[in-house]
Amino acid sequence: MSKLIKLKKGFDIKLAGKADKQLANFQPAQTFAIKPTDFIGMQRPKVIVNEGDTVKAGTPILFDKKLDRVQYVSPVSGEIVEIKRGEKRRLLEIKIKADQTFEFEQFTKYSDSDLKSLKREDVVNHMAMTGVWPQLIQRPFGVVANPEDEPKAIFISGFDTHPLAPDYGFLLKGQEKYFQVGINVLKKLTPGVVHLNLEDGAEVPSVYNNVQNVQINKFSGPHPAGNVGVQIHHINPINKGDVAWTVNPYGVVQIGKLFMDGVYDASKIVAITGSHLTKPAYAKTYIGACVDKFLAGNTKEGKFRVVSGNVLTGQRINSDGYVGYYDNQITVLPEGDEYEFLGWMKPTSARLSYHRALGLFSFLKPNQEFVLDTNMRGEERAFVQTGVFENVTPMDIYPVYLLKAIMAEDYDEMEELGIYELIEEDLALCEFVDVSKHPVQEILRKGIELIQYS
Amino acid sequence: MKFLRDLLDKQKPLFHKGGKLENLYYLYEAGETFLFTPNHTTNPRGAQIRDAIDLKRMMITVVIAMIPCLLFGIYNTGNMHYLAVGEAADFGDKFLLGAILVLPIVLVSYAAGGLVEAIFAVVRKHPINEGFLVTGMLIPLVVPATIPLWQVALATIFAVVIAKEVFGGTGMNILNVAMTARAFLYFAYPMQISGDQVWTYVGDKMPVDGFSGATALAVAYQAGQEGVTATSALASHNAGIMDDMFSFANMFFGFIPGSIGETSTLMALIGAAILILTGVASWKIIASAFGGAWLMGFVLELLAVNEYMAMPAHYHLVMGGIAFGIVFMATDPVSASQTETGKWIYGFMIGVLTVIIRVTNPAYPEGIMLAVLFMNVFAPLIDHYVVQANKKRRLQRATV
Known part of the structure; x- marks a missing residue:
């Protein structure tokens, strides 16, 4: 049943500043934040903690009044230091200062056999209460899944083709057993198939080795071959009235940890990338980490922009801002707020363009890496x-x-x-x-x- | 370039809201963005980097692709003149005379059109459209060198206003703007843009005896009427002045009478190569239009009831303005079909219609102008069915 789909259309944006495959010794981040704006479709966020409260990793701090079964929890243990609001009291960030003794909320652990006998409704409840639920994204619309729905299938894209994307094999190394448990849990949520989509021709990351209970599909081609939406279109497209869910492999591992170890574990590896960094590398941290420590002494001269996520879909953050909930990557680029004399007319090969009106001879240097600014x-x-x-x-x-x-x-x-x-x-x-x-x-x-x- | 930048920055407040010249902001903006790519940066959410391309770059590429046609047109205008009056002249003389005749037309076209653009930009408060870079160059290339300048100005103004600005500017228009200008001239002032007399500039001299200024299409049509084999009629045309004026090779290279930029198929193909290599024009339209014209010519040849129809199909590809029209007019992305399937159909139909109009309609010796305009009107319909097919596929998938 597994499919092999070869895609031709698309474009790989080759940028300078790929992360070295090693964990750099950054100072650990002090503060973390949950940003309601990361959850697209969250309509009426309601905070349930106050400034000064202490929380553990997994303590609920927020929910959406329109989808009140789903709890959003603290990624770390510590103290709520600020609840930041913008215009019209719009909730922007809930900042948590991490403490030294890392404490977890304790949830029920399930063995494999426990899991088998669990009812779907109990699985849904457990996930919704413990903070892993927002990892499930609903298609259509790309919003946090509704626990009341039953998706026709669940799709996991096992690779990322965005510019400077992190290597999932590196991010999830050694998490095989959690990944498998996570898959088993997902299987309970849908009457259909759980699809795991991998890159054809590439080495399969060890985390996906011998994974059971899924249908493995392979995709080849340039970006956006790694986008789960493109993959769904070719496997089992969404029509009016359909609901499917998607989840990132990191989310699968997090769900696995919840059921096996009984904790909400928000630790993750984030790729610190971009041409404006002196040493792009990977960093081990937690969801919602402040980026200041990753940038300290690591940026080049000149104005720059920090992006949470990749350069195509990411979001600009301050240099003391926070990594987005779903992001495995930050990108640091030169800010391009400068005029250029006759910039539109100059013949040049230093510019990246998909169009041959500029990149006529780009085929001569197919692997050239470009430094792009935000102009x-x-x-x-x-x-x-x-x-x-x-x-x-x-x-x-x-x-x-x-x-x-x-x-x-x-x-x-x-x-x-x-x-x-x-x-x-x-x-x-x-x-x-x-x-x-x-x-x-x-x-x-x-x-x-x-x-x-x- | 710092002093230019400083100068612009200094004047900027004048044009901003509350400044003395606030109404002329878009004029200032056009000048500023022409000189300097602006310092805008990407939005906080979404794509943080952008492709280096912009519309200005795209349009200037088309203008560059037209330069071979322009240069050859200038030379050929002088060349035809000295041929007609029977004087010997060297390359420099021919080019100089051509330049004296052609460059004023280019200037008038740019000036008249630019003025309209500027007025609309100021009144309607939108940026000046780069599309006119191309239109302003296309119009001079599709008129004869003898055209009165006031007609050029009038046609340009008519086309820019009626074919483009009333729809909202570049990107919103239905008809190709330059073709509209030519059609306007053709129907409003046919004396100056059709017949045998207008294609060659004679000036105050006398043409040599036996000289005919007819175009190849007119000669071929005449042959059809008189029952003379078309190829031999073409070959013997103007025999006293020049051997084989309308041989296939000569028509391909373009040493023949006609509108300024249209005579040389070779130069149009060089332009096509530039446009296709840079990806600015659709190769599908160009290929299918030439294919359609040849195929239609071939079908007519098989069904021939007169000598014009019996003319070899490949002659159709080098006569008249078909090559120029296909390469620069049919490929205008705004007025052409916008779907890839649609582009095949659209181009093919332009080729077919051009040849049908040429051969079967006595009133219009050249068909490309009307074929392009006609298919411009039909392009949205073609696209409609292509998109409808896409919707149908989606619907079927849902109900299976």
Whole structure:
């Protein structure tokens, strides 16, 4: 039943600043934060702790009034030092200062045989109460899964093709048994199949060795071959009314640890990448870590931008900001807020472009790594060039028509053109290559929200 | 370039909200962004880096691709003149005369169109569209060198306003702007853009005896009427002045009368090579349009009831403006089909229609202009069915 799917369309953005495959000795992060803004679709976040409270790893600190079965918990043990709000009291960050003695909330442990006899409802409850539930993302819409739903299948992308993406084999080394338990738990949640999608032709990371209870599919091709949305499109596409769930391999391991060890373990390895760093490497830390220690003495001269996540889908954070809940990576780039004389006309080979109008001779140096800054490289215009979005989107979808339908707020057209199959990351490359510089991901999210709340 | 930057920064407050010249902001912005790529950075959420391409780069690539046609057109304008008046002249003379005739047309086209763009940008408060870089160069290349300059200005203004700005500017238009300008001239002032007299500049001299300024298409059409074999009629045309003026090779290289930029198939193909290599134009449209024209020519040849129809199909590809039209007009991404499947159909139909119009319609010796405009109108319909097929696939998948 497992499938091999070869994708041709797409584009690998080759950037300088890949992380060395070793754990660097950064000073441990002092503060950690949970940002409600990381959970897309969280409508009415409600904090249930106060500044000054002490929490353990796994203590609930937050929930969404619209989805109140799901608890969001503290990744570390320590003290709530700040509940930061923005305009109109919008909740931005809950900061926790870690203490020296690391304490866990103790939850029930389950052996393999316990697990087998567990009812689905108990599994759901256990996960929702203990903080691992937000790892489950629902398609369509890309929001935190609703415990009331039963997904038709669960999809796990076992590799990441984004620029400077971390190597999952390195992130999850030695976690085989947790991964397997996590899979067994997921299997309880769906009547359908749990799909694990791996990269064809690449060495299979040890964490996936001998994994049971899943259907393994292989994908080859340039980015976005590693995007779970693209994979779903080719395995078992989402139609109107369908619900499927996706989860990152890190989430599977976390679920496994919860059931085997009875703790909410938020420890993770994060890739510290980007051309503006002197030593890109991996760091061992916890969910929501403050990035200041990773940057201290590690950045080059000049203005820079810190991005939580990768350069295509990430989010700008301050240099004392926090790694996003779902991110396994931060990227540090030069900030490109400078004018350039006749920048649009110059013949150059130092610029990265998918289009041959700039990169005509790029085939001569296929492995050249580029240093890109955050300049827009042009101004926003109406759609002019055609056929480019389709060439970087390996799905049977017409992105420009969909985007125009969203701009026109034409609900029927959006549905018919396949908005249920997409979230931001699937069209992130379109945003990168766009000649007319549209905020493609923002437009798509607007369309998703129109459909979701209609 | 620091002093330029400082100068611009100094003037900037004048044009910003509350400044004295706030209404002219988009004029300032056009100048500024022409000189300097702006310092905007990417949004906090989403793609943090952007491709180095922008619309200006894309458009200037098209202009560069047209330069061979322009240079050859300038030379050929002089060349045809000295041929017609029977004087010997060297390359420099021919080029100089051509430049004197052609460059004013280019200047008028850019000036008239640029003015309209600027007025619309100021009134409608939108940035000046780069699309005019291309349109302003295309219009001079599709008119004869003898055209009165006021007609160039009028046609350009008409096309930019009616074909583009009323729809909202570059990216929103339905018809190719330059083709609209030419169609306007063709129907409003046919005396200056059709017939046998307009293609060659004679000036105040007398053409030599026996000289005919007819284009190859007109000669071939005439042959069809008179029952003379088309190829021999073409070969013997202007026999007293020049051997084999309308031989296949000569028409391919472009030493023939016609609109300024359209005569040389070779130069159009060089332009096509630039556009295809840089990925700016769709090779599918270009290939299918040439294919469609040849195929239609071949079908007519098989079904021939007159000598024009019996003309070998490959002649159609080098006569008239078909190569120029296919390479630079049909591939305009805004007015062409936008889906990849649609591009095959769209290009193919342009080729087919061009040849049908040429051969069967006595009123229009050249068909590419009307074929492109006609298919511009049909492109959204083609796309509609291609997209509809996509929707249907999705729907079927859901119900299986």
